[in-house]
Amino acid sequence: MAMQLTIRYETLLKRATGVATQTLEIAEPCDVREVVKQLAEEVGDSVRPMLLDSSGQLQRSLLLFVNDQQIVGDMQCTVTDGDDVTLMTPISGG
Template identity: 30%
Template sequence: MHITVHYLTQIRRAAGCASETLDVPTDCTLEVFLHQLTERHDPAFRALLVDDANVIRRSLLFFVGDDHVELSRALRDGEAISILAPMAGG
């Protein structure tokens, strides 16, 4: 199935693109999908997404469509994910 991911803020810079579409297995959860993403990109991107123990960072926000979701969320064909590295610019 096809999943599109949109990168926001610092994640966009690290990814080098605003969005991309991946082909993933049908039983894929958000967490599995995110780990697949880390394998496609460079260490700077990986460091934003996972910690030293390869655990997805809890300080990131993940949305499917417009809904804030948990890592266990099962993905469905055609869905769009947004990843937000939160901002604090003031």
């Protein structure tokens, strides 16, 4: 049976995608970075560069959370059915 994740977009990503949340089906548990790459295939050309760099790797500036825990550097994190993945572009003051 397919597994379902909740994807949350915040800040510039929310504005660019036009949605706050979506569900994503995955076939089996996988590393959260694979989830982001799967999303990058769906979001369209204007949003994809906010997720992936020109070599297809996650943007270093992207803030990534699984169940409200940040995933940084080379930290591994396998996501599975019911997990919550939040993607956020850093923001500033002004």
